[in-house]
Amino acid sequence: MEKKQDLNLGNRLLDFRKESLKRLNSTTMRSHGKLWGMDVFSWFLPDPELITNTLSAFPFQVIWVANEVDVVRTIEDDPFVMSNLHTVICYDNSIFTLPETLLDQVKQVIGTPDLERAFECFQMLQGTQRVLLFTSSSSSWEDDKLQFENYLSLVQIK
Numbered sequence: 001m002e003k004k005q006d007l008n009l010g011n012r013l014l015d016f017r018k019e020s021l022k023r024l025n026s027t028t029m030r031s032h033g034k035l036w037g038m039d040v041f042s043w044f045l046p047d048p049e050l051i052t053n054t055l056s057a058f059p060f061q062v063i064w065v066a067n068e069v070d071v072v073r074t075i076e077d078d079p080f081v082m083s084n085l086h087t088v089i090c091y092d093n094s095i096f097t098l099p100e101t102l103l104d105q106v107k108q109v110i111g112t113p114d115l116e117r118a119f120e121c122f123q124m125l126q127g128t129q130r131v132l133l134f135t136s137s138s139s140s141w142e143d144d145k146l147q148f149e150n151y152l153s154l155v156q157i158k
Contacts, residue, residue: 029054035156036126038063042134042148044141048073051135052081058131061086065118066135067144068093073137082106087125091118092138115147123155 032040039060043051051074055062061084064071068090074081082105094111108125112118122132136144 032152033156035132035152036123037128038126038130038132040132040134040152040156042145044136044145046070046135046137048077052078055081055084055133058084058133060129060131062131062133063087063089063122063125064133064135065089065091065122066133067091067138070135070137079105086130087122089118089121091115115144115151119151 029041029043029046032042034040043054048070051070055064055074056078063086066088071088071090085106087108087110088106089110089112091112091114094113110118110121112121134148136148138144
């Protein structure tokens, strides 16, 4: 009887480990190559402090496509991160609620009600020597990931 319980526990631990690894692989920052001369990255369920460090480390100005929660948390963590941003596109709220002092530090701030409109926006902002970073921490991050990857597969030349 005890051996059977050990096997069940072992199987549950293996299942948990597999799920954890699967989640880790889908939530780490991922490079998608080039799109319209820009280096493209996606990151799901990112830590705000790591976003701050990453945005500051990019060698070019960043077009950041994110949900409002990511933007607000990151800027609250370090307001100086705004200096490396070319554009912020918030894809889940067409009314941006950031303080005006922070909004003044970014060349362009765009709010859209959904991802499709956000994709249209960054298509108009394309340019070389820029980075496109897409992040999502919303409860629908898996759907956002799928939508972003589908969009890239339609427009990206490999």
